[in-house]
Amino acid sequence: MHKLLLDSPGKEMLLLGNEAIVRGAIEAGIAVATCYPGTPSSEIPDTFFTLYQEGGFYFEYSTNEKVALEVASGAAVSGVRSIVSMKHVGMNVASDALMTMAYLGVNGGMVIINADDPSLFSSQNEQDNRYFSRLSGLPMLEPINAQEMKDMTISAFDLSEKLKLPVILRTTTRLNHIRERVIFGPIKDKPKKGYFKKDPFHYVAIPAVSRNLHKTLLQKYDEALKLSENSEYNSIKGKGKWGIVANGVSVNYVQDAVEDLGIGNDAAILRMGFSYPLPNDIILKFLNSVEKVLVVEELEPIMENEIRSIAQSNGINVSIKGKGGRLFTRLYEFDPGLVRKAIASYFGVNDTSPVKIDISNIPDLPGRPPNLCPGCPHRAMYYSIKKVYGEDAIYPSDIGCYTLGVLPPLSMADIVICMGASAGSACGISAATDQKVVAFIGDSTFFHSGIPPLINAVHNNHKFTLVILDNGTTAMTGHQPHPGVDTDPLGVKTKQISIESVVRGCGVEHVEVVNPLQIKKSISAAQAAKDFDGVSVIISKEICPLYAKSIKRAKKTRPFYVNQDKCTHHMDCINYLACPAMYIDNGKTMINQNLCIGCAVCAQVCPENAILPIKDA
């Protein structure tokens, strides 16, 4: 049996934060787990995926976050425990369902795992999803380490059942990808099958019903507030004239800084773990016990403003600083040095931090943007499209590995907004300009939210080409399956939905499927798409080589080399493809044979036919 499924209380294991959440869900006795993968949440569904067959619960990679939340909601109203995970921007997609599920409420516990990404390690924005708890009225818990990620997941289920509301567990990248020791607890035996009891005047959100449900939601807020006031996760640590309020990872940085600076006798720390609703009485007590307060929270000044409001309502005139006062910024994740510096400066303590080494006199450190892999089929398709449409066409792109094509020399992304927006924004650009437009979207993203804009394009007579980059997997987030695949990574057969059929079903009249590694054929497909008057679609179909390797479907190929006798230094390979396997050594174009996977695209691009497969290994 998988170690994460063992009913062995007291067992200690080194876990990734995301794995700790999964263990928490197992201990809580979940019946249903759903998701749409997205960094930094992806290891949650990927771990569920490796466990579900043995674990006796239902798991799915849903087509998008809204669907995932709806599936979990259906299970929760039927009386079983369900969990749904997504990254922060996924909450935007899910929010339509979220807002009204707060009205409907649940029977079985329902936990929404939300993974924020301060510093935008792998995201298009760094929105602060603590606002979603305020917007929806749903309680929010915020862990500070891997042990709590497990324990709070269980608490979140209990809380959800107590309040009959979904509960949001908010994490950040730093927590999702922490690796730490976690002590296991017992696994609860909870029903795996539920029963949907009809109650249309509770579950059918028509105006007459929802007017009452809104009232109920506000009553639940009062109840949640009481629980927050008494929660073990909202606690004051230490005593002193200086007050520090913190949430999430900042709590750790604050504790380390207070210890290092030796101000343990002067500083009291209020840790907010049950962070919505904020506990009014605890805050009041805290404000009355200190002379000044520093609020340490990444991103938006949410606690800071709410605490200031509590102080104002109660006529407390204590200095409250954080983002206001410019001690902290609303940008990016914090680091321990920054937190320590702010604490030292606000409370007037001598900061003995080591001076940061200045490396500005070390010249020429190369930038390290992430790159399309050697042999990536996206690179090949970008080459062919640019050959036909040129530099002046507009290239809306989407969310996935292919977004990495934004960098020169490929320069194949002109606008990226969010999942599915390539096709939608292409409609607007083609309607508002006379420029040629070619939009790119990945296969998983197409299923996620690319279909409605494609239907919109056809119905409203827009004129552009949509290239669907079908590499047979959700590559960027770690090779999860999607509706277009026939087997999942464990080799289990799945019902495959043909992208081509979907596209034709949307009314697209010009559709062509090509293998992007065949450059001549791809160029002629691009030309035909360009000549078509209306919406044309190219399905660029070739498996992700990283994925192919991991599921042992990689073709046997030989790496290539540059025949230096033939090479006349056109540099087309370097200048148009920029494959990481190619490099220039003393003016000579070379191929790193450890990196080359033998896709042969450069060989087709070379005007001198100087790039050849290595004959004898």
Place this chain on the structure above:
Amino acid sequence: MTTTNILLCGLGGQGILFMTKLFAQAAMDKGLSVMGAETHGMAQRGGSVVSHLRLGEVKGSLIRAGTADFLLALEENEAYRNLPFLKRGGSMYVNANPGNFPRENVRAYLEDHGIMYHCFSATQTAVEMGAPKSVNLALLGYFTGFNGGAVRYKELERTIDNISPEKLRVSNLDIFNAGFKVAYNC
């Protein structure tokens, strides 16, 4: 106990995460409190990857600038990029060509700060042993050859033996030991 801060860096795909896991597991197995902060996701497509490892009774998973005891770099430029994490008197272990390491304009600087630097071509060792992807294990072995860390050669060797995928177990151990010998013999 005192805290030991170890920073591991390199490029996406070089196996920083596996190295982190080995270190953390070995530390936990010997009863140390351990915390690691990893880089996952987009940066793994060839971008800069950094793992922070903190052994000892600390709360935060990130190493403060100027407080790392050890810096292990799988790529030379990434070593320079992450220099600000090293404390005065810290040590760095770098996968680089010993012929031209460290760069001239860095040498004086390292010496001013009392930073010990060690390098060897882990890439060459890994390639010669037929496992070009195992640069991480070669450097890890090399590091243990200096016997400086809170986690020692035998402990890491045991962890590699325990958690390597069966197919790679022997090769991983061989390359780790090859790296160890380079350091041990010098």
